[in-house]
Amino acid sequence: MKHFKIKEKSSECRARTGVLKTIHGDILTPTFMPVATQASVKAVSQNDLKMINTQCLLSNTYHLYLRPGLEILKKFKGIHGFMNHNGPVLTDSGGFQVYSLSKLRKITENGVHFRSHIDGSSHFFTPEKVIDYQSAINSDIWTILDVCVKNPSSHREAKEALRKTKKWAEKAAEHFLKVSKENKPSKKHLLFGILQGSVYADLREEACAHMKTLPVDGFCIGGLAVGESKTQMLDMIKVTVNKLPTDRPVYFMGLGSPEDIWNAIEQGVDMFDCVLPTRNARNGQALTSQGKIYIKNAPFRNDNSPLDPDCDCETCKNYSKAYLSHLYRAGELLSSRLISIHNLRFLIKQTEIIKKAIADDNFKQKKKDFFDSYFRSSR
Ligand SMILES: [Zn+2]
Known part of the structure; x- marks a missing residue:
């Protein structure tokens, strides 16, 4: 892959180092991304982020869309100008936030209706709109809207969520290509697909088999680190990484304890984020x-x-x-x-x-x- 080069590989396990090229610079992997949910890493300034050798920030489409709103971000040509950050930024699609924060969520075949957790206003996210929103945010790495399920979930519930997630991924990938052509950027934005499937190995394998057929630049492992056991989590990482092509980065969403990071990198994961280091x-x-x-x-x-x-x-x-x-x-x-x-x-x-x-x-x-x-x- 042009945007991701593997530099070194461990002879003892699946751990590897690499360089992920983005519009705002190279990300050296494995990497931990500080979380700037609302265009701010809580209590930490841009200068602080430089001093600690931040490779990439994680922000969030759901939060930025609701506040400050996309019109304000557009005035600054996106999140980099708005928060005065000139390194790479990855945005989460908001699937998890719609699931965990919003009130009166209703998922249809084409998207999700929800009420804002801030003022109760009504909104409708579709996979296509979420690509457009990330285009307005102008982050370097975009992610695809997914359907999250509670933990624990039955196999049937997880399978239905995966069915919609797969369908939405196809729509988002197609729309991403269209938007990329229209924007004609000198350097390409990257699109990462999110893999669901709860703690069921067959569903995780199904998610991987489907996602690798789409033109995505990286893979996000979603729907884990949400209360399942550590053994289940590690098993699902192994199942997932085994089924993915090795030429693209793998990002485990929401994992941030140092021991988990060592364990996940050993299995071939490249990128991490978590709110716990700053919350704690x-x-x-x-x-x-x-x-x-x-x-x-x-x-x-x-x-x-x-x-x-x-x-x-x-x-x-x-x-x-x-x-x-x-x-x-x-x-x-x-x-x-x-x-x-x-x-x-x-x-x-x-x-x-x-x-x-x-x-x-x-x-x-x-x-x-x-x-x-x-x-x-x-x-
Ligand atoms: Zn220190």
């Missing part, structure tokens, strides 16, 4: 190479060491746990910013450590080193 940061939880810590815990009140001695972020270079503990206890806003920067950097750095392990072909040993250190003690 606002609740005083930090990820460190020695495990998770809760900064409000008593021992940290007079601890003059950084959050993580192995970290190179602004927070760890400049501030002690004692100061961060004080900020958190005092309800100071700076606490959210500093711990968010650290948690994002921690995950991005994990992907850098993993890239090196793949290049050095010692993935299994480095994975063991990480697990031994991360789970050595729980504090």
Whole structure:
């Protein structure tokens, strides 16, 4: 594939490094994408994102469409101008948000009617409209509207959702080609298809067999990390990656614990996102190479060491746990910013450590080193 080049492959597992070319620059994979749902990574500035070596941001069609609205984004020629971000941006189609946030959702053969979670207004998303919306947002990587199901779901419910998802994917891919021709961009936007199928191996295989017949530039594993067991999740990753062509990137939607990222990369996944590193940061939880810590815990009140001695972020270079503990206890806003920067950097750095392990072909040993250190003690 012209837009995705694999650089190195592990001889021990399916892990690989690659370069994904987008309009706003190259994404070095594997990568973790900070989540900018509403055109903002919560509590973190553009400069902060550069400092932590962000490769790509994730934003969301559902949220941007409702607020600020596409007309405002068009005035800025899209999300990059609006939020002053000049790196790659991937947008989620909004299928999951329509499912999880909106009221009175009604799915028809052609799309989904829903009411806004903000003001109750009525809207109708179709696979074609969602392509047009992402054209207005002008993100680098677009995704296809899908039908999400609750977890657990019966095989019958998951099969019906997959039937619609497949039909919508065909419509979206066709419309994407039309829009791409009309826009005539100097560099092409990329389209990723979303794979559904809940925890049923036969449905996941059916989703892959169908999606690989469409002209998509990458594959998103959707509908997992939603409450199923870790074993089920890993089994579904294996089933999926086994059935996909290896020439395009694979993005696991909504996965963001460091141990899950190591496990998924081992199975051949290339891209990740998750709101937890920033959400947990606002609740005083930090990820460190020695495990998770809760900064409000008593021992940290007079601890003059950084959050993580192995970290190179602004927070760890400049501030002690004692100061961060004080900020958190005092309800100071700076606490959210500093711990968010650290948690994002921690995950991005994990992907850098993993890239090196793949290049050095010692993935299994480095994975063991990480697990031994991360789970050595729980504090
Ligand atoms: Zn740090």
